[in-house]
Amino acid sequence: MESVLQTFISAVPQATAVWLAILLALAVAVAAASLPRGVTLPEPVAEANRFADRLEAAATDAAEAAGRRRAEWLAAQQAVDEAWTAYEQASDDARRIAAATAFPLMSRRRKPGENVDRQRYLHRAATELCRTQDLSIAQLNDVFAHRGWNPRLHPVQQEAELHNAVRAHRFEAYQRAVEIERAAWRGAEAAAEALRGLRAEAAAARLHGPAEESTEQQVFAEHWTPAELPAAA
Template identity: 55%
Template sequence: MENALQSFFVSIPQAAALWLVILVAIAVAGAYVGLPRSAPVPPLTPAQADEMRYADEVVVAAERAAATAARRRAEWAAAQERVDAAWRAFDEADRIAREGAQAAAFPLMSRRRKPGENADRQRYLHHAAVAACRNRQISIAQLNDVLAHRGWNPRLHPVVQEGLLRNAVRAHRMSQYEDAQKLEQAAWQESELAAEALRTLRAEAATAIVRAAVTKESPADDEWFADQWATGEIPATKAYA
């Protein structure tokens, strides 16, 4: 009898622990069952699929437009740098030409020319013009004018010819500056057009995304909304005599 009582009292804590485990398991299972379940996502209708597809296409187009706008902006910045460089080159050529004009203000001594001196002066002019063209100080067209003696007198003194070449370099630099300005203006217009296209596509992408989201959450057609109303729920209109 004493051994039976001792066994009974020893088994009480084990039974209590087992019941506690069972109660905890039941509570966890009940809490899991009581959790709210999300309804399965209904399949997209053709209209919803079209809206989502269009939104994706517009987003991709906006990304490409952003890359194009960045490239146009970089091209415009490069064109601005070329304008600045062309102006610095013209400013330097103008300074050199003005210095040459000041030196040419002193009269040259007039003396009889030696035999063959005119040929030497012509060779000097041609050589100086070719060197200037090779250094891209004058254009090919200007070089052709010098070699053909169109507007150039090969019999002039080398000092005078040097001054005229400096003026030709200044004119060429000014022409380059004007061309750089035109290219910069064209690059700016292209950059503005690309930026405007990007703004338009981004606005359209935002609208398409919102429209696709609304279409995804809204009924597929208007008849669904009408079916949700029972006849008795529609307020009756009151007739007045």
């Protein structure tokens, strides 16, 4: 009788352990079944790192773009300075020639063919100025079409008119250079702002990764906590 009792007493812990294992398996099954189907537990740290890597790669591309935009802006600034220098030179030349023509020319009877020579001089001088980019193609066309130009003027007077046209052309070129420089500056500022934003987002993604992990772990804990397991009494 005693041997039977001892056998029963020694079997009680084993049976208890078996029952506890069964209850634990049932609790895990119930908790898994409570999760929505098709939902897998996220990997917050790895996902945050992958997101930060993508942001950093985009920031690298943005840095290259910002460098190109800044180089374009610096080149545009140089072009503005050169255009202004060219305008100042043209303005000085125009004033100097205008001063030389302040005295009236002697009126005399023109020789036969002199008007043709004056016209040729005007066309030749305008063509040379256009070749050196001191006159535009549109201005050269006006000269040859005699739109606003008198081919019969004395060469000294034609020289003064040509340099006035050069001054106007150089000023228009300066204004275009200023517009290009302003657009280049806006592009450089936009590229720099985009770069700053991407770098800030990448840094935030690196910094907030652990916080996202703890939040997701809390969500998992709400689905399955030790308190839901049956008591092992």
